[in-house]
Amino acid sequence: MTTVWEPVIGIEVHVELSTQSKMFCGCEVTFGGEANTKVCPTCLGLPGALPVANSVAMDWIVRIGLALQCQVSERSVFHRKNYFYADLPKNYQVSQFDLPVCRNGWLDVTVGDETRRIGIERAHMEEDTGKSLHQGNGGRIHTATSTLLDFNRSGVPLVEIVSRPDLRSATEARAYAQDLRNLVAELGVSDARMEAGSIRFDANVSVRPVGTEALGTKVEIKNMNSFRSLERAIASEIDRQVALLEGGQKVRQETRHWDEGAGATHSMRSKEESSDYRYFAEPDLLPLVFAADQVEALRAGLPELPAERRSRLEGLGVAPHTARALAQAEPELRRTFEEAVALGAPPAAAANWVAGELTAATRRLETPAMVDGRSLFRLIEMTEDGRLSSSAAKEVLVEMLRSGDEAEAVATRLDLIQISDTSALEAAVSEVLDSQLEAVERYRSGEQKVLGFLVGLVMKSTGGKADPKLVNQILRQRLG
Amino acid sequence: MADLTIEAAGSALAKGELSATELLESVLTRASLTEADLHSFLTIDHEGAMAAATGSDERLRRGEPRGLLEGIPLAVKDNFCTRHLETTCGSQILAGYLPPYDATAVARLRDAGAVLVGKTNCDEFAMGSSTENSAFGPTRNPWNPERVPGGSSGGSAAAVAVGSVLGAFGSDTGGSIRQPAALCGVVGFKPTYGLISRYGLVAFASSLDQIGPFARTVADAVTLFEAVAGYDPLDATSYQGLVPNVRPTLGEGVSGLRVGIVRELGGEGYDAEVAAATSAMVDKLADEGAKVSEVSLPSFEVALSVYYLIAPAECSANLARFDGVRYGLRVPGETVEEMMARTRAEGFGPEVTRRILLGTYALSAGYYDAFYGKAQKVRSLLIAEMATVFEQADVLVSPTSPTTAFELGAKTQDPLAMYLSDVCTIPANLAGTPAISVPIGLDSGGLPIGFQVMAPALGEKVMFQTAAAVEALADFDARPAMAVSP
């Protein structure tokens, strides 16, 4: 009898907040820029410097927590997490331990037709480290000939969001990560750009026989820099663990590095047997107190969240599947939808366009180009009044993204506007009928399929621009 | 002139009877005559001090508004960051380190017109009670160079006692201002936690560290305190309310005040002469109308143990940044880890190493609850006990230290004996409450005895009121033989 294995996955997310200043000092939060130009005694860990908590960052983590349905602690404490690393200026990180700002939330994640509620264990506040730039031999620390340090990132506010081990497949983990990323982007608290490292995902993966309760040995995987690599890395790690267990071997508790090129994880320097961070309450900072009215004010300021949006869309007559996709879509796409509907586009049609063709086209083009609501509205109008066939409209949309021109201009340029002028079509039909007397006879004697042949001839004579529905209609009338 | 109080010098300067430059030259002369014996300074900033004194004289000439400490020569302990002026904390690991900024206290002193003469010697990273743990050699006691000045702020205490400056600042984590003040015969004050910004004070134990002044009189200590106290947005633990206004009640005496004698701070281990001088002072206070009673704080018995878990734990993290990566000493190694390990092994002295190890151990998984966690609980208990006792007493009094100045080397081989030197001062750090040491006399060996007055948090007013009364009753005007006017 073969064992069926169940993956158990938890995700840790680090979100860099895009506050103006760093978590514990007044230095500007920027990405890139000349090394070590956004630094001060505090974020360099100079002797005598002290931290002061950024109150905007504290509001923002509460926003994140509330959006994830978390409880916000009335009292929360910063702790020092002690470990030595060259890019950690104080050799301890100000983080949180047993009293995080947010606890016990959830996020609903849908894969296919199944929606599952993924638990959020906690969201806590901490500071980012500096960056090590290892020189020579491939940029890895153990082969580097020297290392340069850039502390511009040191002290940037970081929110760590830890899920419960509720995810059951690589696909689901990816969906969770994407939804979480979109949520954070929508809250406006982070750039949430995975490729820029402003949102980073680590996964904890174990497997167990289906139907059992006990958790298998957990492996942490790191270094995934796209959603695709997150999904691949988890899938690959699940396969590796299953193969080990089926071969009678054990899974070792360790941290593994995802190698995108090799399409596999490999062991990092085996993590210190058990790392003891010697957490203790940060004496340089006072405990954080979140008053109920402050939390409620932040809750009132939250934007519409995906779950609420989904039911509103369904209420507008958008099909459930489309509503789900659109509710989770990138903010730019949703803005286009809302604008088009506000101008009078039918919600179901607009939703289909945005969640379908527009989403697909923007992904295909890999450019940040976007069609605004007014342009989409005009495109939909042209399809509704028959000037554009649905296939021509798709072509027009892609060209609109590419060129930035309006639907009308693009359709004209590409010569895609259908002839829906009845008198023009009447003439073309007459011409065809006059030249095809034999075919007309056959149709009248009951040979129905001849109609298609005649439609084809009219289409050909109009260079394909005639509205086929209209041609059909006119021919039937004329042939009696 | 080097023997003037800040009060007297300030008035002479304001009247133009004395220039800041003359005053500075006078204290520098005193320092030049005594430093070979004392070694109270690690750095004397002749150039910077002269520029500051000249500037002060010019301000007077131009009739510009005068700061609280206009033209007064002062020193700060070498664990205060001073911009572009070497700051070593008495450690090899920071030898040659030039901070890019001034500590808030230093900046406020400069703003008040003070003339910063230099940086005073101290136990390495303020860890010690004799200033013998300085990597650059010990400071000696001005009353007897065979004796220690106390510590860790021994350099500041000695410099004030001998007149190399008119006042100085130190830091007090477990008694590091009050104990050397007692041993050197000067006034030393540790304010309520948070009243003076810690920004720019190189941290030893953040929840206990507090900056405070040394002066020859209680009134001068008030002036120094006033110049630097008050909220600092750069220190999250800095007190946001108003600084207690202590001056108006300084001379009101102790009549009607409830004075508690702490039962636990006496008995075995206390010099008979220290005990006798303390009781004599208590009797005098009673004669002045104070209501004296004995109070008991059982948690004081374990305060030393609690302190030696909390302070090392915090120090183990605070001192982790000295790793050779960004500043200070760097001893090369094959890998980054090896470089860090070698730097720290060579850069830290034995006492600092001992406390880092102790603190690391106390915080380790499996030991945290038994050590650090438990120490925090007892600390809360001590705070609660003190709050209760302060309902029955306005101030608490005790000796500042169980003994007068001991001989150099007497306790260096026995850390526990050394730690006991702070047994009377540690509770005020654990509770974050104010306490002051006032000299009340000399023992038969000619060594000063200090008297400690403790008050509840933000109780500086009643504390200074009592201290001023003690000072008047003691009428202590002896000066060390070294402090002879040239």
Ligand SMILES: [Zn+2]
């Ligand atoms: Zn900074």
